[in-house]
Amino acid sequence: MQLEIDTGEDNDSLFSEEGSTRSASIASSVLNYTYENGRRYHAYRKGAYLLPNDEEEQDRLDLMHHIYRLCLDGKLHLAPLKPDVQRVLDIGTGTGIWAIDFADEYTSAEVIGNDLSPTQPSWVPPNLKFYIDDIEAEWTYSPSEAFDYIHVRGMGGSILDWNKLYQQSFKNLKPGGWLELHEPEAMFRGDDGTEKAAESVQQWQGLINQAARKFGKELDRAPLHKQRLIDAGFIDVHEEIFKVPVGPWAKDPKYKLIGRYQREHAVAGIEPYTLGFIVKILGWSQEEAQIMIANVLNELKDRRLHLYVPFYYVYGRKPESKSEPA
Numbered sequence: 001m002q003l004e005i006d007t008g009e010d011n012d013s014l015f016s017e018e019g020s021t022r023s024a025s026i027a028s029s030v031l032n033y034t035y036e037n038g039r040r041y042h043a044y045r046k047g048a049y050l051l052p053n054d055e056e057e058q059d060r061l062d063l064m065h066h067i068y069r070l071c072l073d074g075k076l077h078l079a080p081l082k083p084d085v086q087r088v089l090d091i092g093t094g095t096g097i098w099a100i101d102f103a104d105e106y107t108s109a110e111v112i113g114n115d116l117s118p119t120q121p122s123w124v125p126p127n128l129k130f131y132i133d134d135i136e137a138e139w140t141y142s143p144s145e146a147f148d149y150i151h152v153r154g155m156g157g158s159i160l161d162w163n164k165l166y167q168q169s170f171k172n173l174k175p176g177g178w179l180e181l182h183e184p185e186a187m188f189r190g191d192d193g194t195e196k197a198a199e200s201v202q203q204w205q206g207l208i209n210q211a212a213r214k215f216g217k218e219l220d221r222a223p224l225h226k227q228r229l230i231d232a233g234f235i236d237v238h239e240e241i242f243k244v245p246v247g248p249w250a251k252d253p254k255y256k257l258i259g260r261y262q263r264e265h266a267v268a269g270i271e272p273y274t275l276g277f278i279v280k281i282l283g284w285s286q287e288e289a290q291i292m293i294a295n296v297l298n299e300l301k302d303r304r305l306h307l308y309v310p311f312y313y314v315y316g317r318k319p320e321s322k323s324e325p326a
């Protein structure tokens, strides 16, 4: 589908943000955060993840959650889950916002969210628990704790070994259980050629992807998930792709709204990604990075550019038995 461009006048402002307060009572070692370039980073498995975990970053993740949901017209998932779904795992839960919404909607479910950072709120639905965990380590769930549904969102740049993640998910799902991944492509695209004029944006994305590869945790994974799920033994594998505009340039009201949020989100993400990937991994200086950030932000706000990011939603089912045909 090609998004039609709105040629009319438009108010670009979106919303004013409110601060949020979070607390957690956990071992102090996981709270022993590192501070660099004015941002705060996780302590558990220090250095394993390149983005910050401070309030600013938490706000970015919550905004992203809103965008993921808007694409799905408010839905939290595409896999055809039973209304009484039981065991649910949200890998790398971030602020826990998806897990909280899911636990609220499916009160029958026992939901687990895990992350390296204890940045989730303590007031959560009674059917939800958060754990500090490294999802790249061996999972230790017993067969009686197998899941009906595993949700993986926005984990590009976090995973060294994706095949291991698909396989651990497969192993820890009940027969008939679903794995679902939501992931933006690490690319700014366009359908009218204006994406080529966004030179700083394209250079920036290329450098970010290069840095992620050097770090060993690739960002540009989204288009691979479908085939990798099939290779890992999943069946009924589906992929849906939504074009998420950067800015309110689309004529369709749904995509115009999503575009407003996505531009706010992209603006919020440029600095932490630049510091984490281009400065830390590629060794750019702060001064070089600040010039690049300014150029990228200018282009993201340029209404003549009709950029979008493809968001991939992929889900597949573990067969009921070894003999169930694909």
Ligand SMILES: C[S@@+](CC[C@H](N)C(=O)[O-])C[C@H]1O[C@@H](n2cnc3c(N)ncnc32)[C@H](O)[C@@H]1O
Residues within 6 Å of the ligand: 042, 048, 049, 061, 062, 064, 065, 091, 092, 093, 094, 095, 096, 097, 098, 114, 115, 116, 117, 133, 134, 135, 136, 152, 153, 154, 155, 158, 159
């Ligand atoms: C981009 S955020 C996505 C958060 C959440 N899934 C969402 O969509 O809102 C990536 C999250 O993965 C977590 N993470 C990265 N590596 C991890 C690991 N090895 N084990 C557990 N969590 C990890 C980070 O701390 C961060 O919260």
